[in-house]
Amino acid sequence: MRKLWIAAAVGAVWAGGALAQGADKPAAPAAAGGISDGVVKVGVLNDQSGLYADLSGPGSVLAAKMAVEDFGGTVLGKPIEIVAGDHQNKPDVGSAIARKWIDVDKVDAIADVPSSATALGVLSVTRDRNRMLLLSGPALSDFTGKLCAPTTIHWTYDSYAMANGTARALIKQGGDSWFFITADNAGSHSQEKDAVRFVEQGGGKVAGAVRHPLNTLDFSSFLLQAQASKAKVIGLANAGGDTVNAIKQAKEFGITPGQTLAGLLMFITDVHAIGLTDAQGLVITESFYWNLDDKTRDWSRRFMARHGGKAPTADQAGVYGAVLHYLKAVQAAGTDESLAVAAKMKELPVNDFWSDNYKIRQDGRLVRDMYLLKVKSPAESKEPWDYYSVLARIPGDEAYRPMAEGGCPLVKS
Numbered sequence: 361m362r363k364l365w366i367a368a369a370v371g372a373v374w375a376g377g378a379l380a381q382g383a384d385k386p387a388a389p390a391a392a393g394g395i396s397d398g399v400v401k402v403g404v405l406n407d408q409s410g411l412y413a414d415l416s417g418p419g420s421v422l423a424a425k426m427a428v429e430d431f432g433g434t435v436l437g438k439p440i441e442i443v444a445g446d447h448q449n450k451p452d453v454g455s456a457i458a459r460k461w462i463d464v465d466k467v468d469a470i471a472d473v474p475s476s477a478t479a480l481g482v483l484s485v486t487r488d489r490n491r492m493l494l495l496s497g498p499a500l501s502d503f504t505g506k507l508c509a510p511t512t513i514h515w516t517y518d519s520y521a522m523a524n525g526t527a528r529a530l531i532k533q534g535g536d537s538w539f540f541i542t543a544d545n546a547g548s549h550s551q552e553k554d555a556v557r558f559v560e561q562g563g564g565k566v567a568g569a570v571r572h573p574l575n576t577l578d579f580s581s582f583l584l585q586a587q588a589s590k591a592k593v594i595g596l597a598n599a600g601g602d603t604v605n606a607i608k609q610a611k612e613f614g615i616t617p618g619q620t621l622a623g624l625l626m627f628i629t630d631v632h633a634i635g636l637t638d639a640q641g642l643v644i645t646e647s648f649y650w651n652l653d654d655k656t657r658d659w660s661r662r663f664m665a666r667h668g669g670k671a672p673t674a675d676q677a678g679v680y681g682a683v684l685h686y687l688k689a690v691q692a693a694g695t696d697e698s699l700a701v702a703a704k705m706k707e708l709p710v711n712d713f714w715s716d717n718y719k720i721r722q723d724g725r726l727v728r729d730m731y732l733l734k735v736k737s738p739a740e741s742k743e744p745w746d747y748y749s750v751l752a753r754i755p756g757d758e759a760y761r762p763m764a765e766g767g768c769p770l771v772k773s
Contacts, residue, residue: 394695395438396466402428402683403467405457405482406474406497408446411575411601414629415673416474416497418444422667423680424471431687436694440687443467449574451481458485468696469494469686472679474599476500476547486511492698494686496678499547499599499625501554504725505766511698512724513705516678517647519547521759522624523555525645525732529751530593531562535620539591540569541582541606543598551597551624567591576602579609587615599625604633611638627673631735631747639747640737647730648674648714649748659713664745671745681712718756723768727756 404424406416421444428440443465447454454473461467462485470486473479474497486493487509494513495503501520503512527538538559542552556566567589570582583606586594594615596606603623607630610621623630626644650660650671659680663672689704690696710718710726718728733748741747763771 394693394697395436395690396468396696399439399441399466400435400687400690400696401441401443401465401467401469402494402686403443403445403458403461403465403470404472404679405445405447405454405461405470406472407449408444410449412449412474412497412599414633414670415600415627416472416675416679419663419667419670419672419676420472420496420679422663423672423676424683426663426666427680427683427687431684435687435690442683447473447475447478447482449475449478451478454478455481455485458482462486462489462491468492468698469683469701471682471686472496472675474498474675475545476503476550477545479503480507480546483507483509483512490698492686492701494679494682496682497675500550501761501766502550504721504723504763505761505768508723508766508768508770510770511702513682513702513720513726514724515682515726516674516728517625517730518725518760519550519554519625520761521647521730521754522645523551523558524759525730525752525754526622526624526643527555527558527595528562529643529645529732530620530622531559531564535593535622536562536564537567537591538564538593538595538622539567539586539589540595540597541579541586542569542571543574543576543602544571545574547625548597548599552595555595555597555624572598572602574602577605579606580613582606583610583613583615587613587619591619593620593622595622595624597624600627600630601633604630607634607642608638627675628671628745628747629673632671632745636736636738636741636747639735642735643751644733644735645730645754646674646733646748647728648672648677649731649733649750650677651746651748652714652731652750655713669744677714681710681715684712685710721763722771723763723766724770725760725763725766727760729756730754730759 469492471494476498479498
């Protein structure tokens with residue numbers, strides 16, 4: 361059934377917060393106010409049922425729906441619709457959904473797209489068809505480097521910023537030798553590459569690396585190689601279910617506490633799946649934590665009430681922020697034409713419940729602060745999902761790769 365991607369692509373359609381039909385309809389001429397087809401339509405494309413479903417999936421669709429509701433349900437007098445699709449972590453499926461959405465369903469913007477390999481395929485579609493791509497889920501830092509496009513915004517985090525915080529922190533704590541267990545895909549390769557950079561800049565050495573297939577259930581051979589390397593730190597350059605399985609099995613093999621595990625792209629849902637007993641003490645870098653302050657708590661509790669009590673991940677919070685800012689830009693631009701909206705998104709400051717006057721750079725990178733976090737022990741946790749202690753706040757200008765070093769052809773000298 362999962363192969364029936366067309367059905368998944370139609371998904372649930374929310375019109376101004378109400379359920380609407382997802383049937384195709386012929387394109388309408390541009391309406392007054394510059395809204396094509398008489399509707400602004402955003403597609404949330406992600407993993408709805410696999411190893412990234414907890415960190416994105418239905419929660420990201422809910423976050424987009426909340427953004428539409430908070431915006432008011434209409435823009436320039438026209439309805440806003442959210443459609444959802446399951447890319448199954450397959451680039452060909454993701455690209456096919458994107459083409460259908462744009463060519464047939466007249467989707468104006470695509471959001472989320474965890475799995476960098478799938479996002480690469482979707483990028484080729486949105487770039488060729490002049491549609492907005494609001495990336496929250498993928499980590500590949502090249503989306504604002506050599507792969508940057510005029511209508512692509514990289515919203516929530518990237519491999520450079522995550523590795524910057526975690527690798528630097530562990531090097532300072534004496535973790536000066538590393539071995540990497542890396543998923544064999546573009547985003548995870550980028551995680552490893554960026555982490556190696558910061559390890560070596562900090563005077564550390566890389567003892568080796570091993571690649572594993574996506575969605576691996578048995579990490580025994582990879583963990584034994586890491587253990588044999590005698591490296592002080594085992595860098596997990598993967599995400600979602602792969603990270604969870606690797607950490608759980610490392611505990612079973614007795615690899616910790618003799619060697620330190622470093623998750624280079626971890627989410628609160630991963631910590632929840634592992635449990636505080638096994639995850640306590642992990643140091644990770646995140647762009648969002650629901651329990652940071654009153655504003656993040658207020659929004660997150662609204663989200664949790666509608667998402668089975670589950671706390672929002674950075675990816676899901678990022679979808680909310682990206683969709684909300686996109687709608688603000690459509691309103692300000694007076695049109696849903698993508699180049700005009702992209703320019704307005706970069707012009708307007710980003711403000712929402714966890715963003716305070718942040719800016720989107722010329723290369724499409726939203727520069728936001730990052731947080732160095734430590735997983736609490738069970739005794740330290742005071743309520744459900746109270747999982748992190750904040751070790752440091754990393755200013756965005758320090759966290760992300762300087763724009764001049766990325767190689768984005770859109771950047772003017």
